[in-house]
Each structure stands twice: as structure tokens, then as C-alpha cells.
Amino acid sequence: MDNYNETAFDFLKEISKGSTYNLLFPDPRAGIAVIWLYERIESGSFSDKTFTENDVHQALSFAAKVNGTTDRNSWEYNNRLIADLQEYFLYYDESRQVYKLKEYANEFCRRASNTLKASFDPTIIEKICLALRERLEDLIIRNNLRDWFDIHFRTFQPQLRQQIDFLDRQIDHSVIEMRQNLIAKSRDITLMLKQIDERFDLIRKQNNELRAGFSEMDQIRRKLESISIENEDDKLGDLIYSAISFFQEMKQTLSLVDSRLDRVQPKVKQLFSNLNKPLFNARIESFLIHLIDYSKLTTANKANKRPIDFPAGIPGLKVYQDRMNFCIFERKRDLFPVKATKRFIAEEDEEARATVFRLFSKKLKQQDDISIWVDKIMNDLVPASRLRFSNYFFLCMGKDETKDIALGIGLAHRCLKVFGQHPRYNLTVTDELVVGTGTNISLWEMIIEKK
CATH class of the missing domain: 1.20.58.590 (Chromosome partition protein MukF, middle domain)
Known part of the structure; x- marks a missing residue:
């Protein structure tokens, strides 16, 4: 029965009925008035957390000043607002003729306060x-x-x-x-x-x-x-x-x-x-103009040089400097000529060349095999949307007598790079240790899934 009620409730339909939305989210004047009352309750102005109708009218008058609206026909207008607020915000005690905030009003004010502060x-x-x-x-x-x-x-x-x-x-x-x-x-x-x-x-x-x-x-x-x-x-x-x-x-x-x-x-x-x-x-x-206006040329005794006196606070600098005389020694480049040496030409070893080429070809084929396995994983993710990497890890290494552990390690490394950084996939390393059948090779399980 609970599941039925939960499924049957249509939030958008219910809040669109009549004036439900306006009652849940009142206009700024009514909302600020509720907050005004909430603040005085929190500060202890209302000892038992109840307030009179005059207090509500005072709150609405304060809200009118905040919004810059007039109080024309305010009593009749306020009575309509109070009647609307009694649906979700205000509780009226007829025996004592006092009002009290409902829990929705408290939550309304608390949520706004917590968000702002x-x-x-x-x-x-x-x-x-x-x-x-x-x-x-x-x-x-x-x-x-x-x-x-x-x-x-x-x-x-x-x-x-x-x-x-x-x-x-x-x-x-x-x-x-x-x-x-x-x-x-x-x-x-x-x-x-x-x-x-x-x-x-x-x-x-x-x-x-x-x-x-x-x-x-x-x-x-x-x-x-x-x-x-x-x-x-x-x-x-x-x-x-x-x-x-x-x-x-x-x-x-x-x-x-x-x-x-x-x-x-x-x-x-x-x-x-x-x-x-x-x-x-x-x-x-401005600095250059200040220099030009207040700098002075002074007469010096030596060689008719006229140094500049800068304004107060600006240190002077030496514009003219005496040249220094250096002794230059000529170095003859052919004084001790270097003996020519015979150019070394390395002989090519055909057997070593073939070995290197064979290893390179094997490495190249391994990269091609890894690409094929990665493509297979991507294709399998289309219908499945979620895969365990260990299944492909042990399958790609072949039978027991021909296990290629380097191929499995290369595939794991490639998957970490491809799926770990791909915007359409998620790769998660779990704490589950998976051991291959008939072998002592194990790895931490990786889950690959589409976002």
C-alpha cells in the first residue's frame, strides 16, 4: 500500500492545483512578515512562542516599508494575507486568540537563514x-x-x-x-x-x-x-x-x-x-616632467663636463664614465695543431640487427593485439553497459602453456589510460582480488561502465 501511495503522488500536479503554489511560497510582503515573527520568537520576544493578531499586522506593516509599498487599505489586505498564511504558515488558537508558527514556517525560515549565513x-x-x-x-x-x-x-x-x-x-x-x-x-x-x-x-x-x-x-x-x-x-x-x-x-x-x-x-x-x-x-x-622642471646643470672643473643635479630625494647617477684600457694578447690558433685522426666506421652486425628487428616486431604486434582487445571491450559495453576487466585479462593471455603475461599487463595499462580518462566511461578499481584458473596470477578487479 505504501508503494502505491508513493507512486500515485504527482508532485507537479498537486502544486499546480488552484493557489497551492502561492500558499506554499507567499509574496515577498507575507514572507518577510513571517521571517519578522520568526526572528522575534528566536530572540525570546514572544516567551511562549505565540503572538497576537496585532503582532502579525505589525509584521506586515514592517514588510510593506521594506518593499516600498503603501499601506492603503492595509487592514483589509492584511486580513486576506493572514487568512492565506493560516494554510501552511500560521496556526490560530481560538481559545486563547493567539497565533503560532507552523513547522513548515519554521523550516521555511531556517532554510533561508542557513543558506544566507x-x-x-x-x-x-x-x-x-x-x-x-x-x-x-x-x-x-x-x-x-x-x-x-x-x-x-x-x-x-x-x-x-x-x-x-x-x-x-x-x-x-x-x-x-x-x-x-x-x-x-x-x-x-x-x-x-x-x-x-x-x-x-x-x-x-x-x-x-x-x-x-x-x-x-x-x-x-x-x-x-x-x-x-x-x-x-x-x-x-x-x-x-x-x-x-x-x-x-x-x-x-x-x-x-x-x-x-x-x-x-x-x-x-x-x-x-x-x-x-x-x-x-x-x-x-609625471616623473619625467618633474625631472625636467627641477633638475639643474652644474659646471665641473674637469674637461668642461656639466653633471646633472637631480631634485631632492632622487639619487644621482654617473652619466660619464672613464674608459678602461685593457691589454689584448693575440692567440695564434695554429701554434699547436691537432693531429688528424682516422674516422671510425662501425661494422653492422646482421645477427644483432635481426634480433632487434624481431623484438620490435613482437612489441608492435603486442600493441596491435592490445588495441583489438580494447575495441572488443568497448563493443561489449554497448549492450552490457558494465563489465569486469578480469574476464578479458585472463582470456587475452591464452592457454596455460602459452600464457603471455606481458600482453595482460599491457592491456591493463591501456585500459587505465583509456577508460580512466574517457568522458563517457567510469573505471573503478575495487578491493576484490581475482585469481586466474589454473595459475598463480592475480589482480585487483576493475569495473568498467558507461556513464
């Missing part, structure tokens, strides 16, 4: 990831993995998204600030650009620190992948797939922040340099 702290994320991994290992032993998804993982997701959104907003705010200062033609535009460039450097550093916190999440992802191989519960499999997809999405989002910095920061540096050039040229011109 979010600060960057990768240490917290790393601690949360560590606790998540330890809790996951504990619940795997207890065979109660569902609790990890329903309780711990759901709590963690918004916190990580909040950290990445914080970095992205810092870029947006910096770009908006730069555009506004350029339009206003601020006199301190160069100083502003320097500060924004330093802010971008800080954002990039924070992004790298947050990426370092993903080491724990990589371990969580590998554990979930190993569980999914043996899992037969469809519901649990969907939860595992959703968690793994979330980790991949977060890594891609961090890469997007990097790419935004790569696009914006060089333009800021170039603009900063272009704006500095006229200032530098003007300062050089």
Missing part, C-alpha cells in the same frame, strides 16, 4: 564524511543498511550541497560587484579588481580543500559498489544507485566551479593589467 568549512565536511563511513560500516555488520540511507545520508546531502553552493555564489557576487564598479567607473577600480582576483584565488583554494574531503566519500562509494554486486533487493539497489549518483554529481559540480574560475579569473587579470597601463604611463610622464 553559510560559511565555508571543509573540515566539517571531512568529519561528516568520516562519520558517515564509520556508520555505514557499523550498519553493514548489523545488516541494517536502510537506516544509513534514511537517517544519516539524507541529513548529510544538504550540508554538502550548501558548501558547494556557497563557493558558486561567491563567484557570482564577485562578478556582479566587478560589473557594477565598471559601470560606475569607480576611481578605485584597480584596487577592486585586485581584491576580486585575490578572492578568486581563495575560492580556488577552498574548492581544492573541499575536493580533498571527498577521499572519505570515495571509500563510501567503493563500499556501496561492492554491496550492489551481491544485492538482490531492488529497493536497496535504487538507494545505492542514488547515493553513488549523488557523489558523482558533487564531483562534477566542483569541476564546474573550477571551470568557471578558469574562464573568469584570466579576464579579471587582463582587465586589471589594461587598467594599470594608463596609470603607469601617467606616472612615468
Whole structure:
């Protein structure tokens, strides 16, 4: 029955009915009024967390001033807003004739507050990831993995998204600030650009620190992948797939922040340099004019030379320097001629040449065989979408008496380069040790799958 209700619920259809959306997300005046009431509850102005109708009207009047609207017919208009807010935001106690915020209103205000005051702290994320991994290992032993998804993982997701959104907003705010200062033609535009460039450097550093916190999440992802191989519960499999997809999405989002910095920061540096050039040229011109106006020529006693006296604060320099006389000794190049030596001509060894050519041909054939096996893996990924590399590793080496371990190693190395860096594939090295049949050769299992 639960599954039926979950499947039957159509979120988009329900929120589109009538005025449901406007009741869930009220206009700015009503929303700010709710926040005004929430702030006074948090500060203790309302001791029992209840307030009167006059308090609600006072909150709506404050919101009207914030939005720059008039209070014409405000009482009637406010009564309509209060009636709408009672659907999801306000609870009315008829016996006491007081109002109280519903839980949706508290969550509405908390979420907005946490988003606006979010600060960057990768240490917290790393601690949360560590606790998540330890809790996951504990619940795997207890065979109660569902609790990890329903309780711990759901709590963690918004916190990580909040950290990445914080970095992205810092870029947006910096770009908006730069555009506004350029339009206003601020006199301190160069100083502003320097500060924004330093802010971008800080954002990039924070992004790298947050990426370092993903080491724990990589371990969580590998554990979930190993569980999914043996899992037969469809519901649990969907939860595992959703968690793994979330980790991949977060890594891609961090890469997007990097790419935004790569696009914006060089333009800021170039603009900063272009704006500095006229200032530098003007300062050089002013310095030269100052030299010309306040420098003096003085008469010297020797050779009618007239040295320059620069203005106060500018050190003098020696323009005329006495030439130094050097003794030149001629060196005869043919004084000790070098004896000519006979040119050495190496004789070609046909047997050594054939050996080198044979080894080179074998190496070339091995590279061709590796390419054929890589193409086979790619072709098999079209219908399968997920493959175990060990099957191809032991198959490519041939029978027991003719095993070619170099071919298997070469194939593994090529797959790491091709599938590990390919945008359409994922390659994961697991902690499962696979031993070939009838041999003592073993390797860590690698899973290749399409994104």
C-alpha cells in the first residue's frame, strides 16, 4: 500500500492545483512578515512562542516599508494575507486568540537563514564524511543498511550541497560587484579588481580543500559498489544507485566551479593589467616632467663636463664614465695543431640487427593485439553497459602453456589510460582480488561502465 501511495503522488500536479503554489511560497510582503515573527520568537520576544493578531499586522506593516509599498487599505489586505498564511504558515488558537508558527514556517525560515549565513568549512565536511563511513560500516555488520540511507545520508546531502553552493555564489557576487564598479567607473577600480582576483584565488583554494574531503566519500562509494554486486533487493539497489549518483554529481559540480574560475579569473587579470597601463604611463610622464622642471646643470672643473643635479630625494647617477684600457694578447690558433685522426666506421652486425628487428616486431604486434582487445571491450559495453576487466585479462593471455603475461599487463595499462580518462566511461578499481584458473596470477578487479 505504501508503494502505491508513493507512486500515485504527482508532485507537479498537486502544486499546480488552484493557489497551492502561492500558499506554499507567499509574496515577498507575507514572507518577510513571517521571517519578522520568526526572528522575534528566536530572540525570546514572544516567551511562549505565540503572538497576537496585532503582532502579525505589525509584521506586515514592517514588510510593506521594506518593499516600498503603501499601506492603503492595509487592514483589509492584511486580513486576506493572514487568512492565506493560516494554510501552511500560521496556526490560530481560538481559545486563547493567539497565533503560532507552523513547522513548515519554521523550516521555511531556517532554510533561508542557513543558506544566507553559510560559511565555508571543509573540515566539517571531512568529519561528516568520516562519520558517515564509520556508520555505514557499523550498519553493514548489523545488516541494517536502510537506516544509513534514511537517517544519516539524507541529513548529510544538504550540508554538502550548501558548501558547494556557497563557493558558486561567491563567484557570482564577485562578478556582479566587478560589473557594477565598471559601470560606475569607480576611481578605485584597480584596487577592486585586485581584491576580486585575490578572492578568486581563495575560492580556488577552498574548492581544492573541499575536493580533498571527498577521499572519505570515495571509500563510501567503493563500499556501496561492492554491496550492489551481491544485492538482490531492488529497493536497496535504487538507494545505492542514488547515493553513488549523488557523489558523482558533487564531483562534477566542483569541476564546474573550477571551470568557471578558469574562464573568469584570466579576464579579471587582463582587465586589471589594461587598467594599470594608463596609470603607469601617467606616472612615468609625471616623473619625467618633474625631472625636467627641477633638475639643474652644474659646471665641473674637469674637461668642461656639466653633471646633472637631480631634485631632492632622487639619487644621482654617473652619466660619464672613464674608459678602461685593457691589454689584448693575440692567440695564434695554429701554434699547436691537432693531429688528424682516422674516422671510425662501425661494422653492422646482421645477427644483432635481426634480433632487434624481431623484438620490435613482437612489441608492435603486442600493441596491435592490445588495441583489438580494447575495441572488443568497448563493443561489449554497448549492450552490457558494465563489465569486469578480469574476464578479458585472463582470456587475452591464452592457454596455460602459452600464457603471455606481458600482453595482460599491457592491456591493463591501456585500459587505465583509456577508460580512466574517457568522458563517457567510469573505471573503478575495487578491493576484490581475482585469481586466474589454473595459475598463480592475480589482480585487483576493475569495473568498467558507461556513464
